[in-house]
Amino acid sequence: MLALEVRGLTKRFGKLVAVDDVSFGIEKGRITGFIGPNGAGKTTTMRIAATLELPDQGDVLLDGVSVLDDPRGARSKLGFMPDSYGAYPSTTLWEYLDFFARAYGLSGDVRRRRVGEVLEFTSLGPLREKEMSALSKGLKQRLCLAKTLLHDPSVLILDEPAAGLDPRARVELRELVRALASMGKAILVSSHILTELAEMCDGIAVIEAGKLKATGSVSDVTRGIQVATPVFVRVLEGPDRLERALHELPGVERVRREAEGVVFEHAGTPEALSGVLAALVAAGLRPVEFTPRAMGLEEVFLSLTEGKMQ
């Protein structure tokens, strides 16, 4: 069973269709990156899944519990970290977590132990008596994540958790998210930093103008859209001869210079590609580098989306 299942979700704001028949799912222990330009419908989808907005059509199931029919039941399965989180002035970290633990119905030793556990997990233990207002953005994000984990939810929805963080804080957050996935939690995370997501996520869901453009593992999505493989070649004879030789070979397209070598695109089979290498050698060229390049998440994103704004 999928831990998070989005079924035919549609949400309109007046004439604007913010989310248009979006469906995807996440299994336990998997991290899915939710990618899309600003205004694509990411936050709306996440807020619907978090029971904070209502869809016009469709439903979201959290561990099989409908967010529409049983929002209370769904909330007990869910940990939601919004892009803007509440910080209470004049409150220490421990008091903040203690308050939310109480709000989630935890009491007595269970509550105290759980607050201690999440503080330790997020490495905030030494700062427990520090006031929230004195925390950096990265520490606040970690605190918000700690709050999200208090009731031990099975599904985590993280809306732009890495926004505004410095590189070290981003790396630390990524490690925390990976650790949570290894505990069996299903995680949906949105971010604009695609390299960040590429290193963190098992799968992606790409959304633009409310419509889901692609969903699945990064390699599946790449295979689905990649019609030609870019290949970087460098030969001892220099790029001029290489470029001329490549232009004469069948199946080779879009030849262009890059650094000391040449990049070309090839849409054929791996056997045909090895034939290109053999032909270059046969032409008297001595290759020192012949590297087919996989598409990065940024290329996938750019290939799938058209930069449509709503």
Next chain:
Amino acid sequence: MSARARSDRLNPVLLKEIRQALRSRTFAILFPACLAVAVVIAVAVLVDSSHKENPGPDVFLPVFVVLEIAALGLVPFSAFQSMAGEWDEGSHDLLVLSHLSPGRIVLGKLLTAAVESALYFCAFLPLLLFTFLLRGVDVRDVLFLVCTLYVASLAMSCVALAAAGLSRVRFLRVVLLAALAGLGFGALVVGAELAQQFVERGRGFGSGFAMDELLVLTFTLIGSGLIAFLFAATRIAHPEDDRSSGPRLAFTAILVAALAVFGFGLVGNVSQRDLFEVASVMAVCISIPAICFVTEAEKLPRRVRANVPAGAVRAIVAAPFLPGGGRGVLWYLLQLALIAIWAFAVSASVTPSPVDNAKGWDAEGAQRWFTLIAYFMVYVAGFSLLLRRFTEKAGGRLIARLALPVLALLSMLLPALIGFVFGIRGWESMRHPFFPFWTIGEPNVRYSFTYVSLIGVAVLVASAPRLARAVGEVLAARRVRSARALEVATHGG
């Protein structure tokens, strides 16, 4: 039970807010400042009044006014800021996602206001009681005024919480805060006047104390506080949650309590005309929330549909209290019926009076009652029927709610205007059947009674399909729920 175990039972919002308040500078500065101002004023007035035989009232009043400023100004302002902060800091979503119900969130804020207010009262009470030793002030009056002010402070805090939840737009909240300040100032003036009457003009417990006035005051404070509390809780609830049943039940409870209190006071002691006036005022009061209920979207919200009572009889009984415009009309009819039954019961006790010769129900009295209910039917149920198609969206509902009283007013003014323009005899002077003050005031005008009754019956007939759909939807939801429960029981989910 240990202190730790006791703290588990506390409202989490109360605990959090108290922790925050203990560290905040605002309270740490304002609390001693208020106390210092009160002490300085008390000493100054005492020195100034030292030649008087009974300087108690002179000292009591300014100290009481300072306490009023704290209780009706600072404490509600703090409650307002606390609720507004939840929107501004973005913590509202996090609270809603927790296991705290909207009612518990608002209750936590209210309890915080109660504690804050109690601290002011504890600090001021010795000062106020000291005026008893100065002579001229009855200790019972002091305690009564302090208790009343405390209740008023809680009611005002409820209003502040409701006002803070009214808008998420900061500019509008500033406007609301200004309105709240105006209300607080008004309450302060009324409170000061009441205190003056008690301690200076001898209307306190010692002499001339009016129990019925106290009853009305207490009822007004608790009633308005309860309504504001429910409103605040409704504002932070999810739109698909049941935001209507609580207020409907509360208003019914308030009406029943009011009927019981007034009935107790009026039995055997009122004329038919006075009874009619009291009932009319109650019907007008209950029509105000009814305007909101009859203009709700017709359909049951999905989350409510999944939780309608399982039994058919219970579902039918619950129908008037469930969200939906049609069910709002049912609720309104129920309230009017309660008022009519109450009036009938009280009027049965009325003895013939030499002044208006009233003696229970007669044809004229019945006609007047029937006309009154017909008018309310037209104004609330009839006009809401016309505006029903606007109520599916929030903006439309707001327009419909504003339009209802406007339409009622127009129905009174337009015939007079038409009469004036077209020269219809009598109408130009507001003596037409659509002007209730004339029709009810002149019950002998038979044709008016006939017109109004016919329109009332027509509205009821036109509303019948709406009412049937309103109940039918509840019963259908009940059937779906029963079928699902059976399915779960049979197949184990």
